[in-house]
Amino acid sequence: MTGERSAFQDLYPDDVAHCYGCGRLNERGHQLRSFWEGDETVAHFTPKPWHTAIPGYVYGGLIASLVDCHGTGTAAAVGARTAGWRLGEEAPPEGDEGPRYVTASLEVRYLKPTPLGPELIVRGVVEDAGEERGSRKVVTRVTVEVDGVVTAEGRVVAVRMPESFGGG
Amino acid sequence: MTGERSAFQDLYPDDVAHCYGCGRLNERGHQLRSFWEGDETVAHFTPKPWHTAIPGYVYGGLIASLVDCHGTGTAAAVGARTAGWRLGEEAPPEGDEGPRYVTASLEVRYLKPTPLGPELIVRGVVEDAGEERGSRKVVTRVTVEVDGVVTAEGRVVAVRMPESFGGG
Numbered sequence: 001m002t003g004e005r006s007a008f009q010d011l012y013p014d015d016v017a018h019c020y021g022c023g024r025l026n027e028r029g030h031q032l033r034s035f036w037e038g039d040e041t042v043a044h045f046t047p048k049p050w051h052t053a054i055p056g057y058v059y060g061g062l063i064a065s066l067v068d069c070h071g072t073g074t075a076a077a078v079g080a081r082t083a084g085w086r087l088g089e090e091a092p093p094e095g096d097e098g099p100r101y102v103t104a105s106l107e108v109r110y111l112k113p114t115p116l117g118p119e120l121i122v123r124g125v126v127e128d129a130g131e132e133r134g135s136r137k138v139v140t141r142v143t144v145e146v147d148g149v150v151t152a153e154g155r156v157v158a159v160r161m162p163e164s165f166g167g168g
Numbered sequence: 169m170t171g172e173r174s175a176f177q178d179l180y181p182d183d184v185a186h187c188y189g190c191g192r193l194n195e196r197g198h199q200l201r202s203f204w205e206g207d208e209t210v211a212h213f214t215p216k217p218w219h220t221a222i223p224g225y226v227y228g229g230l231i232a233s234l235v236d237c238h239g240t241g242t243a244a245a246v247g248a249r250t251a252g253w254r255l256g257e258e259a260p261p262e263g264d265e266g267p268r269y270v271t272a273s274l275e276v277r278y279l280k281p282t283p284l285g286p287e288l289i290v291r292g293v294v295e296d297a298g299e300e301r302g303s304r305k306v307v308t309r310v311t312v313e314v315d316g317v318v319t320a321e322g323r324v325v326a327v328r329m330p331e332s333f334g335g336g
Binding site: 016020021026027053055059060061064066068069102103104110161 | 183184186187188189191194195196197216218219220221222223227228229230232233234236237270271272273274275276277278281329
């Protein structure tokens with residue numbers, strides 16, 4: 001990694017890169033890609049025409065999916081940051097793939113209808129980086145905006161995955 | 169409708185039947201179908217192999233989508249019930265298509281990993297039927313179970329759609 005930024009999800013090990021929301025190896029999935037942007041995280045996503053709720057508006061379940069994957073992606077990046085490196089911007093310490101997280105809970109509030117067509121910008125800020133000793137939890141607040149207007153906001157509680165969960 | 173049960177979503181007017189989660193007219197969507205079962209509601213759904221999170225487990229965003237669409241479907245059925253008829257089991261009163269609902273907020277707690285493969289059973293119970301005068305809100309609690317084990321539980325706040333939203 002020499003100056004090139006990578007998406008967090010591009011650096012997940014192959015065995016956790018099949019997620020329907022963000023796995024680079026899931027050809028039928030959404031392949032969401034999240035990046036650091038200062039202390040926040042950001043992802044850009046353009047829904048397909050069939051990701052509709054009522055015609056002309058984005059499906060709420062897709063928005064929930066973007067919130068979910070951006071939240072767990074942010075958790076992975078925060079876990080690495082706590083260990084001292086910037087996921088997607090720096091090479092990991094030798095032998096360290098970075099922690100993996102799964103979603104414990106997800107909340108989404110739909111503030112207004114999200115028009116279908118334009119690119120969505122998904123932003124994450126860290127509410128709880130889980131730096132307390134023994135913590136396995138990272139909490140992220142996520143917004144979805146279109147043309148400068150926030151149309152949905154969510155909160156993701158992610159917990160560090162047990163080593164036995166992911167196989168690998 | 170003579171004794172045949174229909175899914176709630178099969179009776180949505182065409183202009184709101186394109187939802188990626190439950191629209192019968194969305195060929196690329198999940199086409200979730202929800203029914204009354206006594207005072208509760210139920211839907212059965214078998215995820216596709218690509219609806220994966222970590223290999224072997226169902227993607228949380230799909231589970232959120234099922235919770236969302238079963239919640240709003242249940243809201244539509246509850247709205248009709250409040251007006252005096254059973255959506256999917258009785259013909260509506262002349263000229264009444266039934267109320268339509270959109271999601272105001274969605275919460276999902278992932279209690280344990282949901283194995284990918286078996287059919288999921290999605291159940292809804294009504295927390296607030298919105299029968300108070302002037303209420304536009306129906307609140308539903310939804311569970312997702314597989315092989316008799318509840319793996320996720322959610323709560324959907326649905327609000328009655330303004331007439332101007334859905335076009336039609």
